[in-house]
Amino acid sequence: MFTKLADLFNQDNKKQKKKLVLAVAQDEHALEAIKIAYNNNCIEPILVGDLQKITEIAKKIDFDLSKIEIIDKKDKVEAVESSIRIIGQGSAQILMKGNVPTANLLKGVLNKEWGLRTGNILSHFALFEIKAYHKLLGVTDVAMNIAPDLQTKIGIINNSVNFLNRIGILNPKVAAISAAETVSQAMVSSVDAAIIAKMSERNQIGNCIIDGPLALDNAISEESAKHKNIQSKVAGDADLLLMPNIEAGNIFYKSLSFFANSGIAAVILGAKSPIVLTSRSDSEESKLNSIYLAALGA
Numbered sequence: 001m002f003t004k005l006a007d008l009f010n011q012d013n014k015k016q017k018k019k020l021v022l023a024v025a026q027d028e029h030a031l032e033a034i035k036i037a038y039n040n041n042c043i044e045p046i047l048v049g050d051l052q053k054i055t056e057i058a059k060k061i062d063f064d065l066s067k068i069e070i071i072d073k074k075d076k077v078e079a080v081e082s083s084i085r086i087i088g089q090g091s092a093q094i095l096m097k098g099n100v101p102t103a104n105l106l107k108g109v110l111n112k113e114w115g116l117r118t119g120n121i122l123s124h125f126a127l128f129e130i131k132a133y134h135k136l137l138g139v140t141d142v143a144m145n146i147a148p149d150l151q152t153k154i155g156i157i158n159n160s161v162n163f164l165n166r167i168g169i170l171n172p173k174v175a176a177i178s179a180a181e182t183v184s185q186a187m188v189s190s191v192d193a194a195i196i197a198k199m200s201e202r203n204q205i206g207n208c209i210i211d212g213p214l215a216l217d218n219a220i221s222e223e224s225a226k227h228k229n230i231q232s233k234v235a236g237d238a239d240l241l242l243m244p245n246i247e248a249g250n251i252f253y254k255s256l257s258f259f260a261n262s263g264i265a266a267v268i269l270g271a272k273s274p275i276v277l278t279s280r281s282d283s284e285e286s287k288l289n290s291i292y293l294a295a296l297g298a
Helices: 005-014 028-039 051-060 076-088 102-109 150-166 188-201 216-220 222-227 246-258 284-297
Strands: 018-023 043-049 069-072 094-097 123-129 137-140 173-177 209-214 240-242 263-269
Touching: 005 123, 005 284, 018 028, 018 076, 018 284, 028 043, 028 051, 028 094, 028 284, 043 051, 043 076, 051 069, 076 094, 076 102, 094 102, 094 284, 123 150, 137 150, 137 246, 150 173, 150 188, 150 240, 150 263, 150 284, 173 188, 173 216, 188 209, 209 216, 216 222, 216 240, 246 263, 263 284
Parallel strands: 018 043, 018 094, 043 069, 137 240, 173 209, 173 240
Antiparallel strands: 123 137, 123 263
């Protein structure tokens, strides 16, 4: 059982370094995180973007580029395409967003000719280190799928479970979250959760244990589950929370980040490689953790 992100990442020390492509690399925040990950021997970066601007930023942050591959692409659209093609050709294993809007990067990822489609939906996965919880906690989806229907939720679970398996968390316990632990036709998330739990029971969703609907308190608190007399292998011990929609997920994610000061790592799943999407509001630690997580699961 992993309780800290550092414990999880330490597994990767003896593995071959993964290659990471930074698309539109003239981004100080992204280069800062890559610099630390590179110096810690975690990744081998390939920087795609405006060479002059990349060099200027590197000098500013004291990042030695002498041994790093740089592909000069001043046009951002061309830089995105070039970055994605590198992944598609198998020359790198991780894609990271630089100084380009997320929508533009994902448009390239989904390009039918040279993108990174797999047939799976794209979904956001976050892994939290929370002081008040006894182990690492995964949360999905808080940033990609706005109001997922039943089939989309199954796809989100499969993405996350497969990734958890790859990083060493086997047979994770998945809590399908709703506002209450009882099924109500008036609450679609509770009905979806009950169906997903029954599908898991019948091995229609593999490599995990799913229960739901569960309210947040009894998903993460054994005491709360006992108080409500909930008999469940998941209640109070969840490894992954399936959120009912993007609003609930995003609010929970940011509450843990800003109020609980939790450690966070996050990636986009469902493409041919993990995708690191960081924003300026993310802490430097969160950006670095996200690179480590992608490298571990790539």
